[in-house]
Amino acid sequence: MDDLKFIKDDTAKRFAEIADMNQKVWSYAEADYAEFKSAELEAKILEDNGFKVERGIADMPTAFMARYGSGHPVIGITAEYDALPGLSNEKGVAEHKPIPGQTHGHGCGHCALGAGAVGAALMLKDWLDEAKVPGTIELYGTPAEENGFGKSFMAKAGCFDGLDCCINRHPNSINSMHATKAVGYYVVRFTFKGVSAHAAAAPEMGRSALDAVELMNVGANYLREHLVDKARMHYAYLDAGGEAPNVVQSHASVLYYLRAPKLSYCDYMLARMKDMARGAALMTGTQETVEVLGGLCDVIPNATLAQVCSDAFVEIGGPDFDENDYAIARTFLDILPEEEKAKVIKAGAKENGVSEEEFAKHPLNTKVEPFSEKDMDYIMTGSTDLGDVSYKCPMVMMSAATCIPGTSMHSWQHTAMVGTSIGDKGAACAARAMAYAATRIYRDPAIAEKAKEELFKVTEGKFVSPIPDGMKPGTGINS
Numbered sequence: 496m497d498d499l500k501f502i503k504d505d506t507a508k509r510f511a512e513i514a515d516m517n518q519k520v521w522s523y524a525e526a527d528y529a530e531f532k533s534a535e536l537e538a539k540i541l542e543d544n545g546f547k548v549e550r551g552i553a554d555m556p557t558a559f560m561a562r563y564g565s566g567h568p569v570i571g572i573t574a575e576y577d578a579l580p581g582l583s584n585e586k587g588v589a590e591h592k593p594i595p596g597q598t599h600g601h602g603c604g605h606c607a608l609g610a611g612a613v614g615a616a617l618m619l620k621d622w623l624d625e626a627k628v629p630g631t632i633e634l635y636g637t638p639a640e641e642n643g644f645g646k647s648f649m650a651k652a653g654c655f656d657g658l659d660c661c662i663n664r665h666p667n668s669i670n671s672m673h674a675t676k677a678v679g680y681y682v683v684r685f686t687f688k689g690v691s692a693h694a695a696a697a698p699e700m701g702r703s704a705l706d707a708v709e710l711m712n713v714g715a716n717y718l719r720e721h722l723v724d725k726a727r728m729h730y731a732y733l734d735a736g737g738e739a740p741n742v743v744q745s746h747a748s749v750l751y752y753l754r755a756p757k758l759s760y761c762d763y764m765l766a767r768m769k770d771m772a773r774g775a776a777l778m779t780g781t782q783e784t785v786e787v788l789g790g791l792c793d794v795i796p797n798a799t800l801a802q803v804c805s806d807a808f809v810e811i812g813g814p815d816f817d818e819n820d821y822a823i824a825r826t827f828l829d830i831l832p833e834e835e836k837a838k839v840i841k842a843g844a845k846e847n848g849v850s851e852e853e854f855a856k857h858p859l860n861t862k863v864e865p866f867s868e869k870d871m872d873y874i875m876t877g878s879t880d881l882g883d884v885s886y887k888c889p890m891v892m893m894s895a896a897t898c899i900p901g902t903s904m905h906s907w908q909h910t911a912m913v914g915t916s917i918g919d920k921g922a923a924c925a926a927r928a929m930a931y932a933a934t935r936i937y938r939d940p941a942i943a944e945k946a947k948e949e950l951f952k953v954t955e956g957k958f959v960s961p962i963p964d965g966m967k968p969g970t971g972i973n974s
């Protein structure tokens with residue numbers, strides 16, 4: 496059996512289904528924990544194709560798991576489907592034009608992410624039926640990636656425990672492996688309680704909670720100098736006490752994100768910040784409360800898995816864009832400022848090995864950038880809930896193009912592009928790349944074993960969830 500040919504042919508057969516999922520989830524545009532229609536659409540398609548589906552897992556109504564096959568390797572795929580507030584836009588329209596009555600939009604392209612993931616699972620089901628080798632697919636429908644730690648709650652609840660590895664993808668403007676590290680983080684609220692008083696007539700009676708927050712922030716700002724590289728602390732006032740300067744503010748709170756290359760280092764930062772809060776409380780005669788409202792593990796990339804997936808992706812190729820897709824893409828290229836446009840064309844021509852004139856006519860990346868082990872040294876200073884998955888099993892993330900180069904994720908431009916046939920093709924490309932990579936692991940289970948050994952060297956099998964015990968999904972402050 497020719498696996499490459501099988502997956503290519505199956506992509507053609509499944510294309511309409513994948514495109515339809517992208518289009519529907521794009522139009523539902525549901526955000527954190529309210530992705531009811533999106534999750535149900537994908538769960539139902541899997542169920543109709545013979546997958547055994549468990550809905551509402553890990554205490555989240557819009558989380559699900561769909562399983563097919565039996566025996567090892569057990570390969571996981573995660574699907575996301577949450578949209579972002581404020582990013583609604585008409586599809587294919589190269590101007591900022593929100594859809595009347597709709598605030599949310601798929602600016603991060605999770606409509607194509609989920610469609611590609613489910614598409615890959617469907618193709619693997621077709622392939623397992625034909626290849627008759629042992630192997631299981633577990634597709635996880637994961638809510639609230641953007642603002643709610645969906646996969647972290649799932650990891651804490653024991654999802655992903657039985658996986659031999661997990662293959663994922665994210666929309667982007669490039670076709671590549673995304674095998675970098677990413678920082679872990681905690682979301683922490685510091686609240687101070689003091690005593691109110693007339694700030695002019697009886698200041699000696701007052702104990703200012705606002706003073707406490709300010710003094711704690713001063714301490715934090717000095718602490719920054721003594722943290723490891725890529726550690727980040729940023730804060731926002733949640734409550735500055737009130738609006739009247741002639742009142743000593745008796746309550747105040749501030750929200751901090753504590754980020755670092757390892758979650759264990761975030762624990763250290765948290766301990767230092769608790770001391771800062773205690774110190775500020777002592778200085779001001781107030782009382783402090785510290786609450787961890789959520790968090791994410793850092794991402795551990797896996798060279799073994801990334802190499803196998805990269806080889807498969809390079810062999811099966813990037814998206815099959817056509818003239819219609821390029822015509823849409825050109826309208827978005829044209830709205831870039833001249834300098835930016837020139838940069839995009841120059842970089843795109845180099846990336847795809849074509850002339851600048853040619854790339855200006857066809858401004859979408861189709862070439863697949865192979866994985867390089869050097870990528871793994873890079874630490875992204877943003878975070879993702881795939882970090883928790885990466886502690887549980889070898890994890891890899893691929894990117895497939897759903898927009899022109901120079902498009903930032905979380906933009907109305909991406910919403911507009913991913914809702915067109917460009918997004919459909921990007922989703923189908925990701926689906927076949929993930930599926931083809933998985934067939935190699937099913938054929939050679941030693942790959943997953945080697946990947947697990949590589950992971951064990953980093954974690955020694957330990958996983959500590961950053962989610963506080965007893966915390967329910969959707970109750971923390973957004974990430």
Ligand SMILES: [Zn+2]
Nearest residue numbers: 603605640665
């Ligand atoms: Zn995203």
